[in-house]
Amino acid sequence: MDNVSHDTKNINLTSVEVGALWNTYMVESLVHHTYAYFLKHVDDPDIKKFLKHSHDTTREHLKLLEALFKEEKLPVPRGITSEDINPDAPRLFTDKYYIYFEEHMSRFALTSYSQAYAQCSRLDIRELFKTQFVELLILVNQWVTEVALSKGVYIRPPYVPLPKEVDFVKRQNFFSGFFGEKRSLTVLEITHLFNNADTNSIGTTQMTAYSQVAKSKDIRDYFIKGRDLAKTFYKNFVDVLISENIPIPPSHNSEITDSIESPFSDRLMLFHVNLLSSAGLSSYGMAITGSPRNDLSALYGKAAIESAAYAKEGASLMIEKGWMEQTPTAPDRDELAKLVKSH
Template sequence: MDKPILTASEIGMLWTQYIQNSMTNQILKYFKLTVEDNDIKFLVEKSLTLIENVKSNIQSVFRSELLPIPYAFSDADINLHAPKLFTDDLILLFIETMGKAGTTAYSLAQATSTRSDIRGLFSTVLVEYSTLLNKTIEVSLEKGLYVRPPSITKPDEVEFIEGKAYFSSGLNPFHKRSLNAVEILHLFENLKTNSIGKVICTGFAQTTDNKEIKNYFLKGKETSEKHAQLFHKLLTESNVPAPVPSDVGVTDSTTRVFSDKLMLFLKSVLSATGQGNYSTASTASMRYDLIGHYQKLSIEVALYAKDGFDILLKNNWLEEPPQSVDRNQLIKKGTQS
């Protein structure tokens, strides 16, 4: 029995994951050569195997469906002879972030796919990413490197919201309602991801010789730092401990590791993830001041991401996703002939 043709959703997910896996594959190959801790190296190797298998499986789908395989990224985008740029702690945090992103992405991919073989592919990868994330957190806990979310006092009983002041109290600088657990969750996670983003931008700015791109990453570093400081402030205002990753950083190497194309693309992925995180946090927050902050920061990230896309476009580094047929153009073309 012939398989149904792939839906636009399936093609879009397969294409997106192939591009991102191709990029991550190059990054992990470099990490494998520079990581020093054996336990973290095991996680890097496990991640690399997972990425390579997913990439190979998607290639097989593309070939069987007669779809063009994206150029994506190759060994030309990495200098495997470069000295160590990021610390082992950052590498561990990168894999943790990769695990979180993977479980989110492949959960959506599975939910939006129709064909059984494509659902099966995404389901398998989702389980593998979940396993990787769990193992990464276990290693981080064992080494005392895992940054735990803040704790709060457990409530004694169920309480109900009384009046609109619960939502608007954050607008009063002299009497702000303390943060609830859901708000703390999002503030902490966004603080953590911006702390990582700051480090990555620092390393990229340190190793590119393109002035425009260097300035772009320096701006990203400043933006991440500003956002992290705001989240830290909002947590401490409610007397909530706001831990940040320690001893996570960049070495003093200035040798280029990654191509400008790869670095810009990774930053575009991180920016898109950041916008998604802020959108989720905005809808989950119940204090108007938090909602306002997230909406404002989302605009800042969107404008910053646009600058990055402009550079990618100018250098012809952006591949076009598979497109639907432009019927109007076909009709116009047919009329002319």
């Protein structure tokens, strides 16, 4: 089907498009500068290759976004800059951890880009997010997965015997989880438990490393609190899998070195942790809708409430430090009306 011609010069950006572009710039700036540091401390040539590709790709994305902001007469976000990294700091992570980091950040970006593409209407913006989505698919499927498989570090989700015929739910205890007989987990429930356990394993590692190098005590204490919270979530999710005799994802803490010199500013690390909290909240919401067993929905609900409280504390720290960039907002009509009355 041929594209319909659009004169984008006469079509203003919608609030959805402004928000998607702004959020993309912030995340891409984080990834770009984080990889600048990773590239200074990588030995494996295959891993270095995909880190270099990601670093170069995000640089081009940032240039494209910056030009778009200027063309639309929008302020370019500060985001994360070269001032937020110290590439000459000692190595903080092993090469192996870079694979897991790339995989999880790409998974987050794929979700963001697909949502942006579906919600945006201006042709050039849709094309931008479609291109970025396809580039990430190639990176994740052809590079990250293949490299992980070739290095023997790919984490496969659990296998279950395949069904031989179509079946239907016959009893109301399909929803039971607190009392009486529990049914076995569905494959969708296993997916959510395994993925959320793996994500919290990554979160535990990330915040353990950040707490090891953070300069400010209040930021360091916040990371320690987040580390312990992620460890609790990980244990809660894997305990369910273990009780059902299903394999669990591993811990990644052995991929952190003993360095105490920070390669990142406290601002960068706090921004990243807030991003992880937001991603966790979204994941728990999806898990609730995909987990009919009421003990699981309660587990995810509790995790969501605790994650929301932790994220709010992190946002308050960002504001207190003067680090939180404000997302573009709609005008306050009531305040504008007051200004008119005062003249």
